[in-house]
Every structure is written in structure tokens, then in C-alpha cells.
Amino acid sequence: MNIRTSISLFLLYLLTVQILPHLSAFAANTNAASFQSHVDQLRLWAGEVGIHIVSLETGHTVFELNSQATFIPASLVKLFTSYAALKSLGPESRFNTSIFALQGPVQGTVRGHLWIKGEGDIFFLLEDASKLATQLKQLGVTTVEGSIFVDNSYFEPASLRVCLDEDCSEAYNPVISGTSLGFNSLEFHVTPGIRPRTPLHVSWTPSGDYVQIRNKGNTGPRRSVPSVSIRSIGPTREGRESFILEGRLALTAQSGIDRRFTVEDPASFFCRSFRAVLRDAGIEVQGTGAGERKVPPHVTVLTSHQSLPLKDLLHGLNRHSNNFMAETLLCTMGAKVFGIPGNMQKGLEVIRQFLKELDIPDDEVQLDNGSGLSRRSRASPRAFSRILQKAYGDPLFGQPLIDSLAVNGQMGTLCRRMSDSPFVIRGKTGTLSNVLGFAGIVSMPGNAAYAVTVILNHVQHLPNAREATDAFL
Known part of the structure; x- marks a missing residue:
């Protein structure tokens, strides 16, 4: 063994046996100290x-x-x-929302009612309802002699509000149902009147006659402090929901304010909102009924909407932490794995079995x-x-x-x-x-x-x- 080789082996010994362990210990101690500082x-x-x-x-x-x-x-x-x-x-799973009738349109008229049934779509929005209306129009439909009903039997119970700390009134408390529209929520937009002391102007999206509102708000002077409040006082006998608008908004607050609510009756909300969508598409609904009713046997599917793939829908659920989407997905998962109707217990069992496969202790x-x-x-x-x-x-x-x-x-x-x-x-x-x-x-x-x-x-x-x-x- 020559001198150069001996020196190289000695340096390697110093590096591996003497120096690196100390460096590793120093790094570990430094990391530990850094972690502890943040933990404190x-x-x-x-x-x-x-x-x-x-x-x-x-x-x-x-x-x-x-x-x-x-x-x-x-x-x-x-x-x-x-x-x-x-x-x-x-990841490619999609969710359907379909419209049924006793038979197809005859000379532009659907004789009898329309039934709408969803299969737990977590992201069915107003624009999707508009697409269904356009599809009906393309089928030649101009008139529906009956009413519009929603079949919410894909979940049990048909609708459920998820509360926190016994408080169910916040916008983040979702109302879930197998057939839903816009997260089962509506948004009010309030703007000042034309002059001080005149009533505030209020509109809501989606439009329709689901909302019954008592407007006690008024327009204040230019520098008045906004004090607008909207509250639900519950469902009416006709299947609508009653709200009270109170307070004041300055004449100069032209941009207005927005308030979002989850609805009490998702079936009636969907029916009454969809009637307005059909009207805008040029389709007259002659019946005034609205609410929950199961699809009868031997009906015809007039048209359907299919959601985006699940992998794309999850972007809204997780990035924006959407409670409605998560709870609806839980029940939909339960229905598809353990059979209709879906519910929270079935969905939670799917999660439990999944976590068990990952060796996560119960x-x-x-x-x-x-x-x-x-x-x-x-x-x-x-x-x-x-x-x-x-x-x-x-x-x-x-x-x-x-x-x-x-x-x-x-x-x-x-x-x-x-x-x-x-x-x-x-x-x-x-x-x-x-x-x-x-x-x-x-x-x-x-x-x-x-x-x-x-x-x-x-x-x-x-x-x-x-x-x-x-x-x-």
C-alpha cells in the first residue's frame, strides 16, 4: 500500500467515523431546537x-x-x-340529474307533471338547470300542463341540516338532499332606494317564488352607517320560506350588500326556482304545485344532466372547504357502495373500511x-x-x-x-x-x-x- 493510498484511507476514516456523526448530531440538534422553538x-x-x-x-x-x-x-x-x-x-365517476314525465311531449305539450330526480350531484348549479331547460326546449316543449316535483329519495332522510354547537342558522350549515340546486342556498342582494326614506331594493338568486320577504328596510342619508339584517322566520304553509329585511343602507351604497342562506325546504326551492328557469327558456308551467314527490313507475326520461368527473369536482370541495359538497358526497358514496338510499352512516362506514385498508387504527x-x-x-x-x-x-x-x-x-x-x-x-x-x-x-x-x-x-x-x-x- 503506497503513501497516497494510506492517506486517502485515513481521510475517509476521519470523514465517516469522526466528522459525519458529529455533523449529523449537530444538524439533528439544530432541527430539534428549531422545531421546539416553533412548538413553543x-x-x-x-x-x-x-x-x-x-x-x-x-x-x-x-x-x-x-x-x-x-x-x-x-x-x-x-x-x-x-x-x-x-x-x-x-376519479371519473359522474352524477346524474334527470327529468321525468308520464310521456314525451305531444305537439309541444307535456301532459301531466315533471319530476326531477338527482343522484347526489355535489355541484349542480343554476347554469346546469338552465341547460336542462334548454334541452327541454330543443325537444319541442313549450308547455307543461302539470306541476314540478322533486324526488329526493336517493338519500334518507330526504333532507338534513348539519349543525354545529346546536346552531343551524349560519350559511356554513349545509342542508343536504339527493337532488339539490346551488348547494341548496340562495343569495340576497340589497341596494338603496331612489332617495332617503324609501324602501330598500332586494332581489335574490336564483329567482322564483320560493322567497316570501317582508321588506322593513329603508334608505338612509349619504353618511348613514349600514345596519341591514335579513333573517328567516321559517317555511310557510304553501312551501315557501319567509324572510324579514330590516335596517338601513346609505343612499350612496350603490354596490349594495349580499347575504347567503341555506334553504329550509330544498325540494320546494328547486321546483320553484326551476319553474322560473323554464319560464326564461320560453316554457310555461301551468300547475302551481311544488315540493317533494317520488317519481311514479313507467315514466319517460325526457332529459338528463351529467356532472363533471369527481376528480374535478373535488377542487371546489377541498380548495374552498365546501361543507355542502363534503356531506353530500358522503351520502352519495354510501348510496353507491351500500345501496340506495344513501345516508351518513353508510358513508362513514365506507370511510372506516378505507382507513382500515391503510392500517390506520380505529x-x-x-x-x-x-x-x-x-x-x-x-x-x-x-x-x-x-x-x-x-x-x-x-x-x-x-x-x-x-x-x-x-x-x-x-x-x-x-x-x-x-x-x-x-x-x-x-x-x-x-x-x-x-x-x-x-x-x-x-x-x-x-x-x-x-x-x-x-x-x-x-x-x-x-x-x-x-x-x-x-x-x-
């Missing part, structure tokens, strides 16, 4: 903190804190619902709905990291889930967060009044990617807790 900041604003970080390249856990303990996860639950739906229904996930709008649902940070880890290596079913997530500084619930970060952060956020969560994938182009889950419970100040979470990410 999170604990300033939250009574309970759970964290799990796993390398998506190696599968090794990088950092964890209470990772197997269960927390209230809020909207992070939508990750479970979405991935289970992709696996059980397929005691780390307990759910009571599909959106996370609950304080009874519990899940561990490790369970969410496991979902993300599986999705990352699953191009067929997992990639659509990842594609549906919000992106820092770009889109969804992260569009105004961490915009100056050098990392690409795709994730699902969750928020309740004292809960804050994040589960997603953090990466830098050309470098390693990590599944990161942070859940905070007993949060004392949401803005500060969110800022500390962003700093941690």
Missing part, C-alpha cells in the same frame, strides 16, 4: 398541539408531537371523505360527519399524514386528491397565506371557533417533499395561532 410559539395560542411530519421520499418520521393522540380536526376531515370517494367511486379516527363541521369528530395528526403519504405514491387515486388542495399564495383557503414562502405548500385547512388545523404536502422544487399535519385545539386567538402555524410550515 404554537403553545402560546393553543392548549393542545399535535404535529406529525414524515418524509415522502423515505417514509421516516421527521418530527412528531402527540401524533397519535386525537384532536378535533375541523375541515381536515374532508381529506378522509375525498380520498375514500376517489377509491370507492373512481382509535385514531372517530367521525360523525364528512365535512368536519363537528366537535365530536376526532382524529390524530398521524392519520392525516398517513393519508397524504399514501396519496403521494398513488398516481391513479391519490394524485387527484393532491391536485384538489389549496396552494399557498395562489388558490383556495391558502391564497393569501405564506405567499412569500420559498416552498410549495399544498394543503387542506380546518377552522372552528377554537380549532385550527393544516394537513398537506410541503416541498421545494427539486428537493424532498414532506407530509405535514398540525392540529391546534383550545385555540385562544385564531389570527395569532394561524400566524404561528404558517411560520412553522
Whole structure:
């Protein structure tokens, strides 16, 4: 062995045995100190903190804190619902909404009623209803002698409102049904009158006679402070919903204000809104009936609407954390896997079986709905990291889930967060009044990617807790 070889072997020994272990220990200590510093900041604003970080390249856990303990996860639950739906229904799955009649039109007239039945479409909007009306017009329909009814038997119960803390009145409390229109919600637009002391002007979308409103609002002077309120006082005997508009809006507030409500009676809401859509398309509906009624046997399908593929619909569900879409998808999944009618229990069983396939212990996930709008649902940070880890290596079913997530500084619930970060952060956020969560994938182009889950419970100040979470990410 010559001198040069001996020196090389000695240097290699120093590097591998003496230097690298110390460097690794130094890096580990530095990372640990950095993590601990951020954890201390999170604990300033939250009574309970759970964290799990796993390398998506190696599968090794990088950092964890209470990772197997269960927390209230809020909207992070939508990750479970979405991935289970992709696996059980397929990314290309679509949902139908059909119009039935006793027979086809005769000389432009449909004799008898129209029935509309959906199969749990999570994204049937007003423009889709307009497309159905156009299709009827193209069939030559000009008159419907009967009324319009909705068949909501695809779910059981036919409609269900999801509440939080015994409060069901907020716009984020969805009313789900097998046949729905625009998330079963309507939006009021209020503008000032032509001069002070004149009534406010109010309109709503979709139009139709579902709304019965008592307008007690008035137009105030130019500098008056807006004090507009709209509240529902419940359904009427005729199947409409009564609202009261009160307060004042300045004459100069020409842009007006908007208020969104979930409706009490989704079947009547759909029927009365669709009658207005048909009218705009040049089709007269002579009957005045509206509401829920099952499609009778031996009917004819006049036309149908098919939704976008599930993989595309999930963008709205996860990026914007849409509770209606999540809860409807949960029941639709239950119907398609375990049979009609779908319900929450069937959908939750689909999720339970899916999580079992991923070796996620039952005691780390307990759910009571599909959106996370609950304080009874519990899940561990490790369970969410496991979902993300599986999705990352699953191009067929997992990639659509990842594609549906919000992106820092770009889109969804992260569009105004961490915009100056050098990392690409795709994730699902969750928020309740004292809960804050994040589960997603953090990466830098050309470098390693990590599944990161942070859940905070007993949060004392949401803005500060969110800022500390962003700093941690």
C-alpha cells in the first residue's frame, strides 16, 4: 500500500467515523431546537398541539408531537371523505340529474307533471338547470300542463341540516338532499332606494317564488352607517320560506350588500326556482304545485344532466372547504357502495373500511360527519399524514386528491397565506371557533417533499395561532 493510498484511507476514516456523526448530531440538534422553538410559539395560542411530519421520499418520521393522540380536526376531515370517494367511486365517476314525465311531449305539450330526480350531484348549479331547460326546449316543449316535483329519495332522510354547537342558522350549515340546486342556498342582494326614506331594493338568486320577504328596510342619508339584517322566520304553509329585511343602507351604497342562506325546504326551492328557469327558456308551467314527490313507475326520461368527473369536482370541495359538497358526497358514496338510499352512516362506514385498508387504527379516527363541521369528530395528526403519504405514491387515486388542495399564495383557503414562502405548500385547512388545523404536502422544487399535519385545539386567538402555524410550515 503506497503513501497516497494510506492517506486517502485515513481521510475517509476521519470523514465517516469522526466528522459525519458529529455533523449529523449537530444538524439533528439544530432541527430539534428549531422545531421546539416553533412548538413553543404554537403553545402560546393553543392548549393542545399535535404535529406529525414524515418524509415522502423515505417514509421516516421527521418530527412528531402527540401524533397519535386525537384532536378535533375541523375541515381536515374532508381529506378522509375525498380520498375514500376517489377509491370507492373512481376519479371519473359522474352524477346524474334527470327529468321525468308520464310521456314525451305531444305537439309541444307535456301532459301531466315533471319530476326531477338527482343522484347526489355535489355541484349542480343554476347554469346546469338552465341547460336542462334548454334541452327541454330543443325537444319541442313549450308547455307543461302539470306541476314540478322533486324526488329526493336517493338519500334518507330526504333532507338534513348539519349543525354545529346546536346552531343551524349560519350559511356554513349545509342542508343536504339527493337532488339539490346551488348547494341548496340562495343569495340576497340589497341596494338603496331612489332617495332617503324609501324602501330598500332586494332581489335574490336564483329567482322564483320560493322567497316570501317582508321588506322593513329603508334608505338612509349619504353618511348613514349600514345596519341591514335579513333573517328567516321559517317555511310557510304553501312551501315557501319567509324572510324579514330590516335596517338601513346609505343612499350612496350603490354596490349594495349580499347575504347567503341555506334553504329550509330544498325540494320546494328547486321546483320553484326551476319553474322560473323554464319560464326564461320560453316554457310555461301551468300547475302551481311544488315540493317533494317520488317519481311514479313507467315514466319517460325526457332529459338528463351529467356532472363533471369527481376528480374535478373535488377542487371546489377541498380548495374552498365546501361543507355542502363534503356531506353530500358522503351520502352519495354510501348510496353507491351500500345501496340506495344513501345516508351518513353508510358513508362513514365506507370511510372506516378505507382507513382500515391503510392500517390506520380505529382509535385514531372517530367521525360523525364528512365535512368536519363537528366537535365530536376526532382524529390524530398521524392519520392525516398517513393519508397524504399514501396519496403521494398513488398516481391513479391519490394524485387527484393532491391536485384538489389549496396552494399557498395562489388558490383556495391558502391564497393569501405564506405567499412569500420559498416552498410549495399544498394543503387542506380546518377552522372552528377554537380549532385550527393544516394537513398537506410541503416541498421545494427539486428537493424532498414532506407530509405535514398540525392540529391546534383550545385555540385562544385564531389570527395569532394561524400566524404561528404558517411560520412553522
